[in-house]
Amino acid sequence: MTTPVEHYVTARQELVLPGSGQAWLDALRDAGASSFRESGFPTVRDENWRYTNIRPILKQTFAPVAPAGDGSGDENIAKFTLPELHSHRLVFIDGHYAPALSSVGQVPEGISVESMANAVLGGLEGVGQWLGKCMPEAGDGFTSLNTAFIEDGLYLHVARDHHVELPVEVVFFNTEAGGQLVQPRNLYVVGENSQVHIIERYVSAGGSHLTNSVTELVACGSAVVEHTRLQEEGAGAFHVGGVFVRANGDSRVVSNNLALGSMIARTNLNVVLADEGACCELNGLYLGSGRQHIDNFTQVDHQQPNCKSDQLYKGVLNDRARAVFHGRVVVHEGAQHTDARQQNRNLLLSANAEIDTKPQLEIYADDVKCSHGATVGQLDEDAMYYMRTRGIDVTTARSLLTWAFAADVISRVSSGPVRNHVEGVLGHKLFSVDRLEDLV
Amino acid sequence: MQGLTLNLIRMQNARSDPNMNPMLSIKNLHASVAGKPILKGIDLEIGAGEVHAIMGPNGSGKSTLANVLAGREDYEVTRGEILYKGANLFDWSTEQRACEGLFLAFQYPVEIPGVSNIYLMKAAVNARRKYQGLPDMAAVEFLKLIREKVKVVEMKEEFLHRAVNEGFSGGEKKRNEVLQMAVLEPTLAILDETDSGLDIDALKIVADGVNGLRSPDRAFIVVTHYQRLLDYIVPDFVHVLAEGRVVKSGDKHLAQELEKEGYRWIVKEPVVEEIGA
Numbered sequence: 001m002t003t004p005v006e007h008y009v010t011a012r013q014e015l016v017l018p019g020s021g022q023a024w025l026d027a028l029r030d031a032g033a034s035s036f037r038e039s040g041f042p043t044v045r046d047e048n049w050r051y052t053n054i055r056p057i058l059k060q061t062f063a064p065v066a067p068a069g070d071g072s073g074d075e076n077i078a079k080f081t082l083p084e085l086h087s088h089r090l091v092f093i094d095g096h097y098a099p100a101l102s103s104v105g106q107v108p109e110g111i112s113v114e115s116m117a118n119a120v121l122g123g124l125e126g127v128g129q130w131l132g133k134c135m136p137e138a139g140d141g142f143t144s145l146n147t148a149f150i151e152d153g154l155y156l157h158v159a160r161d162h163h164v165e166l167p168v169e170v171v172f173f174n175t176e177a178g179g180q181l182v183q184p185r186n187l188y189v190v191g192e193n194s195q196v197h198i199i200e201r202y203v204s205a206g207g208s209h210l211t212n213s214v215t216e217l218v219a220c221g222s223a224v225v226e227h228t229r230l231q232e233e234g235a236g237a238f239h240v241g242g243v244f245v246r247a248n249g250d251s252r253v254v255s256n257n258l259a260l261g262s263m264i265a266r267t268n269l270n271v272v273l274a275d276e277g278a279c280c281e282l283n284g285l286y287l288g289s290g291r292q293h294i295d296n297f298t299q300v301d302h303q304q305p306n307c308k309s310d311q312l313y314k315g316v317l318n319d320r321a322r323a324v325f326h327g328r329v330v331v332h333e334g335a336q337h338t339d340a341r342q343q344n345r346n347l348l349l350s351a352n353a354e355i356d357t358k359p360q361l362e363i364y365a366d367d368v369k370c371s372h373g374a375t376v377g378q379l380d381e382d383a384m385y386y387m388r389t390r391g392i393d394v395t396t397a398r399s400l401l402t403w404a405f406a407a408d409v410i411s412r413v414s415s416g417p418v419r420n421h422v423e424g425v426l427g428h429k430l431f432s433v434d435r436l437e438d439l440v
Numbered sequence: 441m442q443g444l445t446l447n448l449i450r451m452q453n454a455r456s457d458p459n460m461n462p463m464l465s466i467k468n469l470h471a472s473v474a475g476k477p478i479l480k481g482i483d484l485e486i487g488a489g490e491v492h493a494i495m496g497p498n499g500s501g502k503s504t505l506a507n508v509l510a511g512r513e514d515y516e517v518t519r520g521e522i523l524y525k526g527a528n529l530f531d532w533s534t535e536q537r538a539c540e541g542l543f544l545a546f547q548y549p550v551e552i553p554g555v556s557n558i559y560l561m562k563a564a565v566n567a568r569r570k571y572q573g574l575p576d577m578a579a580v581e582f583l584k585l586i587r588e589k590v591k592v593v594e595m596k597e598e599f600l601h602r603a604v605n606e607g608f609s610g611g612e613k614k615r616n617e618v619l620q621m622a623v624l625e626p627t628l629a630i631l632d633e634t635d636s637g638l639d640i641d642a643l644k645i646v647a648d649g650v651n652g653l654r655s656p657d658r659a660f661i662v663v664t665h666y667q668r669l670l671d672y673i674v675p676d677f678v679h680v681l682a683e684g685r686v687v688k689s690g691d692k693h694l695a696q697e698l699e700k701e702g703y704r705w706i707v708k709e710p711v712v713e714e715i716g717a
Contacts, residue, residue, distance in 0.1 A: 389543070
């Protein structure tokens with residue numbers, strides 16, 4: 001019997017990946033493969049994976065699938081288009097770029113929006129320079145596995161002094177085929193003093209598949225980057241996603257991590273504040289129902305002085321859903337005048353829902369301002385009673401309070417269509433109403 | 441004896457008709473909070489158009505009575521009945537009572553972060569309309585209504601867009617209760633110590649809000665500790681609650697007497713009776 005690790009190593013050897021033969025790329029993929037062979041998959045014995053057992057993922061064997069047509073016949077895809085969202089849109093089906101479904105539109109000069117496969121084949125500016133450079137040295141097995149398979153995803157390069165007006169949207173759509181291993185690899189390089197909003201979406205038609213994505217984001221000096229990650233894959237999906245951010249001097253990165261879907265979902269978000277004056281705002285919302293398991297691991301590295309991080313993660317859990325929040329903030333030696341804030345708040349709507357929250361501060365500098373806190377609570381009974389004395393029924397009162405709980409995270413997303421969509425998901429998922437607005 | 445006194449007062453009062461069924465009829469009401477008996481046999485009748493003040497020392501059960509009427513679920517009714525508009529009040533959920541025109545102005549209004557005041561009131565207005573089989577109120581109409589009512593309680597419009605009671609001063613919270621009452625136009629309004637924590641100006645505004653709503657088909661229960669509020673909201677009846685019972689009823693002069701003499705002279709009697717029995 002082959003072990004899961006052997007299975008994936010063999011699967012990779014059977015693939016011909018785009019751009020192979022380029023020395024730098026071969027070296028990068030091979031390093032990923034050997035690192036994966038060495039580390040294997042994480043287990044609950046790894047401190048960073050303590051509360052998430054991935055055995056259900058390893059029980060099945062997932063394999064990459066060849067592109068299945070241009071996808072234009074699949075009616076499911078249309079359902080996942082966010083109405084009102086005007087963007088430069090790239091769509092990927094089961095991990096492969098689908099130009100027929102994409103609407104990149106007119107891209108201003110100085111900006112490249114490309115599929116990763118085309119970018120490595122065409123040797124586009126910045127690809128060789130940055131690909132694989134934002135990763136932590138000791139990545140976990142999933143990250144290495146993704147690197148070993150680098151094939152396709154979104155490549156975005158914004159030259160210096162450009163403000164990209166429309167958001168750049170990438171949609172990873174997985175078909176109902178079942179058993180697919182989909183490993184998007186994204187790289188965003190935002191030049192000095194430039195500004196862009198990247199919306200990264202993961203959706204699926206249903207069925208069981210494994211998404212293992214990695215995103216690298218480089219914000220050069222004084223850049224302003226908003227990264228919205230919207231994960232709403234189907235109920236049978238397994239989803240692991242790494243987001244690795246490097247924020248240079250005076251840049252500002254806003255990360256919106258919205259984890260709404262999948263059976264088991266894990267995101268690893270690592271932000272390195274690499275130069276003085278860099279700052280990041282990390283917003284997270286996870287909504288779990290049924291037997292979902294949603295794990296968010298975040299790490300902020302304050303490597304240099306005068307950097308700022310502000311993190312707010314909120315979770316709403318119903319039924320038997322379980323979530324994990326593990327947030328590390330590391331203030332490295334010499335990173336004086338660090339301002340680091342972290343908040344994790346959880347709302348349990350059912351007695352069987354569960355949250356493991358682990359805020360963790362490590363400080364190796366002496367002149368810093370750091371705070372963190374975690375709360376777990378239920379709906380405020382007094383507020384429920386108050387609303388009911390005003391004639392509002394129990395379901396509506398619960399929805400309003402839950403919506404109010406989540407609203408401050410949702411309001412931090414700059415895109416109105418995305419905000420509306422997430423509110424809709426919240427209402428539908430937890431209270432079976434299409435829009436919370438319809439309640440009142 | 442007590443019933444007779446009340447009927448006498450009622451007959452002197454042109455506003456009520458003794459032959460009609462009262463709007464609210466409380467009979468031998470017993471209720472416990474956390475297993476502890478608080479109300480021990482309340483009898484009270486309230487007719488349309490009447491204003492009843494309920495006074496009494498701390499811990500006498502005034503707030504418990506208000507919350508039992510509103511339908512607070514952790515307050516357990518152990519005996520007795522309440523008829524409201526001829527129906528058994530206990531058959532109705534908290535929200536159904538509200539939709540049937542019962543309103544409680546809270547002693548301690550609850551803060552609801554993230555839900556704006558205007559959103560709560562829109563939800564409340566439309567919940568009632570839905571209950572009555574009416575379509576939602578049009579946004580323009582609602583806005584017109586609320587702007588009109590805001591003026592009555594002399595609140596700034598910005599309060600409408602703030603989270604319900606969050607960061608409001610004590611007086612602002614109480615005015616917000618009266619605002620909600622004015623918007624919902626209840627049939628029976630219960631004001632639970634709405635005067636506590638109010639300065640004299642705010643007290644006048646609150647009283648004006650209530651007086652503006654007085655009408656022949658609407659009743660008020662004004663729970664208060666002090667006579668002060670009753671100078672502005674003049675009651676038709678005053679009841680003194682002690683040890684979970686109505687120990688004395690009278691007209692507005694009773695409140696003035698209480699202000700002068702305190703509660704001791706009334707409260708003493710039934711206690712003695714109880715020991716004697």
